[in-house]
Amino acid sequence: MxxxxxxxxxxxxxxxxxxxxxxxxxxxxxxxxxxxxxxxxxxxxxxxxxxxxxxxxxxxxxxxxxxxxxxxxxxxxxxxxxxxxxxxxxxxxxxxxxxxxxxxxxxxxxxxxxxxxxxxxxxxxxxxxxxxxxxxxxxxxxxxxxxxxxxxxxxxxxxxxxxxxxxxxxxxxxxxxxxxxxxxxxxxxxxxxxxxxxxxxxxxxxxxxxGASLFGIDYKEEGMLYAGVIHPPAFGLKIKSFDASRALALPGIEAVFQFENYREGQAKGAFDISAHQTQIAVVGRSTWEVFQAKKLVEVTYEEAEEVINKMSFFGGRTLETRWPAGLENTADHKKAMNQAEAKAKVVRQDGNPDAQFNAADQVLERTYYAPYLAHNTLEPLNFFAEVTDESARFVGPIQLPEILEPALADRFGLPLDKVEIMMTRIGGGFGRKLYGHFMLEAGVISKTVGKPVKLVYTREDDMTAGAYRPSYQVTYRAAIKSNKATAIHVIAGGIPESPLAADRFPAGAFDHYKAESWTIDSNITTGAFRAPRSNFMASAEQSFLDELAEQIGKDPIAYRLELLERAASSPVGARNDYDAERYAGVLKLVKEKSGWDTPKPGVHRGVAAYFCHRSYVANVVDVVMENGRPVVDKVYAAIDCGVVINPDAAANLAEGGSVDGIGHALYSQLTFSQGKPDQDNFDAYRLIRHNEAPRDVEVHFVPSDIDPTGMGEPPFPPVMGALANALYKAEGRRLYKQPFTGPQV
Amino acid sequence: MAQYTLHINGATRTVDVDPATPMLWVLRDHLNLVGTKFGCGIAQCGACTIHINGVAVRSCQLPISAVGSSKVLTIEGLSEHGDHPVQLAWIKQDVPQCGYCQSGQIMTATAFLQQNPNPTDQEIESAMAGNICRCGTYLRIKKAVKDAAENL
Missing domain, CATH: 3.30.365.10 (Aldehyde oxidase/xanthine dehydrogenase, molybdopterin binding domain)
Incomplete structure (x- = not known):
């Protein structure tokens, strides 16, 4: 004891x-x-x-x-x-x-x-x-x-x-x-x-x-008004002028006005991200009337100037990012990414990788890409606010109430103890509701109209003014000499952030290793999305290791275990961020539970393992061909997250993480034309549905007495890699570009 | 604005709204029946599913003027004590993660099971394909629907 x-x-x-x-x-x-x-x-x-x-x-x-x-x-x-x-x-x-x-x-x-x-x-x-x-x-x-x-x-x-x-x-x-x-x-x-x-x-x-009242969007108070916001339709645009006369003529509409969500010069913290600083509020007596009135406000837009955005991280270092002027396009992004690799900076180097590549019999080089993703929490952004000169009260779905409180106090010129925040059950977070600009918006609107207000975004508002998962690209290179991989070179970047975790596996398992990073500035706002960065790197890295194992004639699990054995017994470098034995543990467990060594006729299998949020997850994905099409028949998940608190609920998270990972890898993307998101609702933005989900997910936890580690995010990233590797076995085609159902050239 | 008398969950309710107002917002804003959820507004996600004369309908696309004397059933009226076999199956399988889509899922599943009391897995998957669960609880939903089918 x-x-x-x-x-x-x-x-x-x-x-x-x-x-x-x-x-x-x-x-x-x-x-x-x-x-x-x-x-x-x-x-x-x-x-x-x-x-x-x-x-x-x-x-x-x-x-x-x-x-x-x-x-x-x-x-x-x-x-x-x-x-x-x-x-x-x-x-x-x-x-x-x-x-x-x-x-x-x-x-x-x-x-x-x-x-x-x-x-x-x-x-x-x-x-x-x-x-x-x-x-x-x-x-x-x-x-x-x-x-x-x-x-x-x-x-x-x-x-x-x-x-x-x-x-x-x-x-x-x-x-x-x-x-x-x-x-x-x-x-x-x-x-x-x-x-x-x-x-x-x-x-x-x-x-x-x-159907009890439980979520933020369900919250009501006597005498409250409903509000919506109008934001520019494209990144790189700002409001020039507007005419609200038609909207104000509608019976249920009380006010239409322009506002700033952050006040001029307000110090921003790491989560004060907002797609547009200036928006138009429409306030009325019901949600539907507000939504209708929004369509009648005639707004003209003009191109916005470059913005230098400064954010302080918890009072510590200040991160300065440039949001360039201009209307961006996905096609241009792809070209810029290919050029940016040449300007990458070395973040970590072990041994002499260049010499190994020069001496190699063969170099395996593959480039992986992933698009922007919108979080699409099924409960659209919303918040209740009642703000006066004396106090501010908020009720709704927010992932970071502690961190938003100072921003709200600052925005409304109130001491912290005059800001009250009640959290509701949240209809999906996935990172989107870390960024509480919508609380500020609800607050500003309430204070302006002098009444409690319920702000509700439409799906279109939500999807087109996001804090998106950035678009990423990574190139992996392996030097192969005498049928052995002698060096690994990874060049990773993204718009606007790099997904590289230079000290993560396979760093530590190769004597010669180089990791490089690059970024491209953009005015498209991004943020954390379930398992940030890992949600791309796991898929790319695990697809590459799969191809590398095949190239040198090794079983994909055996090869990973061989590398992890090396990283456990004599790790290269002192900064590796993972525990190689726990990593190997989940691979061994998934190998055993999936019966990896006993191939099943007609079943095409792929494997992947990844470490993030202090936990380890390995997946085997089984794909079968039906009517000439691949179907995910089963997913095995082996997880080491230390002590498991609520096993069936944890299994639910892992099942959901598998479905979520497969769905995003196969179907989802947000693309841009002239700064405007090309998808703004679920008719164009594809999310995985019942009939596309894996038929079964079997979850196993490594018995452990280690203090608990992360469970919400870790089951999401690796399944994408295992899926790509299984689809390769099924269809004979390696997949490098997400979504996998899109063009691969 | 116009007055409408609705037959909802076995009771009669009167509202005064614009005839074009979708039932989703009549329920949520005017009748305080907030179990019916707003997800997309274009009948793509199923979060707003209710029953009109026993048939699953997307309430975000149903103007109040089209309801007439039809019997409207929402999640709140599915059972008096939350003990409809479909609700009980949802609890037994511990389906929800965030929970936001689940009232729509339950309403779709209930209408479906009335038409097809002994569905196959494939029939369940295609019947439920119009309801998005962003958390990915589809496998548990499928188990709960099968479970409910045995107890209906």
Whole structure:
């Protein structure tokens, strides 16, 4: 058992007097306004006793656990409370989960990004449960007049085994709430877990399947108006003038005006990305009337000037990016990418790769490409705001409330404590809702019209003013001498960022290695998209290694394991960012579970493995030919993400990641003509559908006692490589350009 | 503006809206039935699926003026206590990730199962192909539909 000091967590366990926590709940009654089942209603306690910021216990033993982080579909609203419940030793069926609002005094790391929620919460949330449990035991000891050491807590009761007496958590909660938070707690060893590592159903399931108000777009308040924005149709354009007379003549329309989302000279942080700085707001009495009125606003546009955009990273280094003037085209991008490789800069070099290439019998060189992608969260961007001179209140879908709060305070000239943010369940994040410009927009509109406002983007607004996945290109080269690869050279770049991770495998596995990087400036706004950069590099790298293995006559898994063995036993370079043994572990597991060594007639198989967000994932994809067309019959996923909190939900993420990866690799792309996105809705932008999904996904986790690592993002990247390799086996054609269903020349 | 009396989820509701207003927005903005979701506005994603006289319809393309005396069923009216076999199957299979598309998926699946109570995998895949799930929960949806078929 490990003794854990509570000190660093004390800030989060601000203990308050009885029922203080109830105020938080009352502020947002809509969240719980419906859908308690009859049995739950019967069980609702008369009083809640707040033990610490994360949990309160009713006199009847019902427990409310606050879920601190935004839920974007990664299951944190279930799995984070599980961490608390484990150490609390409660009965999971007694638990009600409530979404916490942003409150940096009570909670920490309230964000959904980088697959960090569980790993950051792993110790503090278990401590929150353990301290509460200890307080309940202390209170029970006093009530039973026995030493606390003679008591143990299990399934919502404190037991005194010697006398056979027990007290329910609810019976001692009022006394426990008055106690000091203990300085030190003991956390359970992994083999004593009763909740962590067992599958628990999504706590919002019932609300989801009954259509309860749950998402930001569902949120309403009395007297609020609806708003939409009009942004330029193309990157590189700005608003010159507009005529709103026809729109204002519509009965439900209250106001049409131009506004700036960030104020002039406002300091920007890393997530203050917005496609267009100046937009037009249309405000009215219903969403539909606003959408109709938007079409009637006559706007003229002109070409925008170059912008030098400065963003500071968490108060640290400042990143300066140039958004050039001009209207960009995908065809020009492709030409520019081919030219940019010549200007790449060396980021890492081991040994003497140039000499190896000069001495090679043969050089294998392949170039891989991926287009821009739009996030297309199914819930379009939206937010509720009520901003006055004194305060600002926001409700809606945001992945980074902590980081947006200062930007909002700055925008509206308010102290931080006058900015209130309530997170709703989020109808898809994938990175798009990290960039909260739409909160600023809702706020500016609310303040301008002097009323609470609900901003809703149309799908077209959402898709054509994105923070897109950048377009990338990478060239891999291998020097081959005497049927052995002697050097690897990778030249990676993108618009506007490079996807290169120079210290990632196969770095470390080759004596001679060179990694180069290049970028091209663009005025098309980009951002993080599920597993940023990895979502392209995994596919390219794993396709190249596959082709290289074939070239030198080796089995693709055996060759990868051989390289990883080298990287484990005598790694080249000191900065390699991965653990070669865990990497090999997922490959060995997927090899075993897929029966790789026993070929199945008519089944064409591809393999890939990748490391990102501190986790390791390997895939085998099985493709069969039906009516002359390839069909993905099955995906095997082997995952090492340390301790798995909620196995069935984690499997769901891996199944979804496989579908998502296959879909984007096969079908999705956003292209540009004269700065304008060529696709603006799902009739032109193709997302994978039911009938195109793999027929089965089988997920296996490496048993592990390592602290949990990322799970939302890692299952997404490698499956694209495994798919490309399987399609090659099926059709005899290597795929270098995404989407794979598009032209390969 | 015009007055309409609608038969929704077994009740009668009256609204005063522009005749061109799609049912999606009548439900969401005027009747506070927000389970029916806005995803694309062009009948491509299925998030707004409701039943009109038992048939699955994209409510974003259905103006209120075309509804007349038809019986409208939304996700909120599928069952009184959230215990329709399709809803129960969704919970059993723990289908949702973000959950946003699922009410549309459930409405499509329910109408489909009424027509085809014993579907094959392929029939399920093609019946559900009009409903996008951005999280990729298609495999669990398929399992839930099969599961529900056994309990209907």
């Amino acid at each position: 490990s003794k854990q000091k509570v000190d660093q967590g004390r800030r989060f366990f601000i203990k308050s007097s009885l029922l203080a926590g109830g105020g938080m709940m009352l502020a947002f009654p809509w969240l719980e306004s419906c859908n308690f089942s009859p049995e739950q209603v019967k069980a609702m306690p008369k009083e809640w006793f707040e033990i610490n910021g994360y949990l309160k216990i009713g006199e009847n033993g019902l427990i409310t656990i606050m879920s601190p982080n935004p839920e974007i579909g990664q299951n944190v609203k279930t799995s984070m409370p599980m961490l608390i419940a484990e150490e609390l030793n409660c009965d999971w069926s007694d638990v009600i989960v409530e979404q916490a609002p942003l409150n940096s005094n009570k909670f920490f790391h309230q964000m959904a990004g980088g697959s960090t929620s569980i790993s950051a919460a792993w110790t503090p949330l278990r401590k929150a449960g353990a301290t509460a449990c200890q307080m309940l035991i202390t209170a029970a000891a006093a009530a039973l007049e026995v030493p606390a050491e003679e008591l143990n807590a299990e399934l919502g009761f404190v037991h005194h085994q010697a006398s056979g007496r027990k007290l329910g958590f609810g019976e001692v909660a009022s006394a426990a709430a008055l106690l000091e938070v203990p300085e030190e707690v003991t956390l359970k060893p992994i083999n004593e877990f009763k909740i962590i590592g067992t599958s628990r159903k999504n706590v919002d399931s019932k609300k989801i399947v009954t």
